[in-house]
Amino acid sequence: MKAVRIHEYRTPPSLDEIPQPDLHGHHDVIVRIGGAGVCRTDLHVVDGWFENIMRPERPFTLGHENAGWVEAVGDAVTSVHVGDPVIVHPLATCGVCGACRQGEDMYCTASTFPGVTVDGGYAEYLCTSERSLVLLPPGVEPAQVAPHADAGITAYRAVRKVSEVLQPGQTAVVIGVGGLGHIGLQLLSEMTPARIVAVDKSQLGRDLASKVGAEAIFGTEDAIDGVAELTGGLGADVVIDFVAEHDTPDRALRMLRQGGTYSIVGYGADLHIPTVEMVLKEITVLGNLVGNYADLDGLMKLVVNGRVQLETRDYPLDAAAQALDDLENGRIQGRAVLTPA
Known part of the structure; x- marks a missing residue:
């Protein structure tokens, strides 16, 4: 064969x-x-x-x-x-x-x-x-x-875990609208009552986010300010990172509100969080396997x-x-x- x-x-x-x-x-x-x-x-x-x-x-x-x-x-x-x-x-x-x-x-x-x-x-x-x-x-x-x-069940697992904390009126951000991210967006719609925001560096990814129902869409460079404006300066309740390469984790954490959850699916970058920030913001960091x-x-x-x-x-x-x-x-x-x- x-x-x-x-x-x-x-x-x-x-x-x-x-x-x-x-x-x-x-x-x-x-x-x-x-x-x-x-x-x-x-x-x-x-x-x-x-x-x-x-x-x-x-x-x-x-x-x-x-x-x-x-x-x-x-x-x-x-x-x-x-x-x-x-x-x-x-x-x-x-x-x-x-x-x-x-x-x-x-x-x-x-x-x-x-x-x-x-x-x-x-x-x-x-x-x-x-x-x-x-x-x-x-x-x-x-x-x-x-x-x-793999792509589907990895996205499903990540969304299933955050669905336990997301409430009506809250905001969930998906970073990376590729093979996993476009599934994750749809699953957030199916499994949670949250407002769903998509972030992608490429027009191809942003077009796909629009096709699968994201309620707000930002490019990489304007995402932090965009999420802040959308949430009245509070930040997102959940950020699911399907990229986690280069400076993506830092950007994700800057989008997160106090008490929020950073859910990591992609990999490649290092994660650096001052312990004082973990304590004062009381954020949760989740890893996701298949x-x-x-x-x-x-x-x-x-x-x-x-x-x-x-x-x-x-x-x-x-x-x-x-x-x-x-x-x-x-x-x-x-x-x-x-x-x-």
Whole structure:
């Protein structure tokens, strides 16, 4: 089969011909890929960010936002059948550790992370676990929803957490209206009563924010003053940062009111907060990992009912390098999706 693989860090991935994956465990499932989302994390993987953290064995296949059809199942699999359309939670988990027992799949002590630590879905086929699969209803094409396997559930988890504090009349700011941010904006509308503000440095992102229903939209340079004016000088109650690179965290904190919550989804920058500011402003800082299985299931119910829409752009598998370059250089509105077929 064809697969887009990392051989050396900080060099473009290559399109290789490799064997189709086999079933090894009783609960393994082979998925024929219909769509694989292209994520900023993939850029970080290519650049070697996880080389000394997760230590994957190279070469390996990129791709952790996957959806497709069940191709083959292990002898103990009962929840899916050959031909079923599925979306794949990005982690393959053990099911028996303390974290799995509590439903927090992404804390699993024995997980694998396709596309980051083992072969992922920038390919024609993927091997994963039965535990990772959510069935898609008839009429939902896997390529249409593949990015929800990470972008969607990460945004869902972040919004679910802040939905516990947001009240009517309060203000939530989304920084970065890309693949995750445009989902986050829609989820804030669905799951909270807050006024929703979008901030993006590009016209492409601001146009997308308008399309998905942001009530106020600012560029990066005028966001601090704009949010202050909008809130009568108080600041935002919640800022969800889908970027968190360069000076974005500092700008986010300056938009925040006393008692507000800074929710971090993106990564790359360092966070510097004087302890006196933490105390006097009594702010909360939240980190957000990828969502758990329940988050994916809940999100897909919203998607199936037409409550959350994805803005996507399809690329053939052999154009993966172009898709990654377009993502890195801000030429994609929403999310890129690789389609092997």
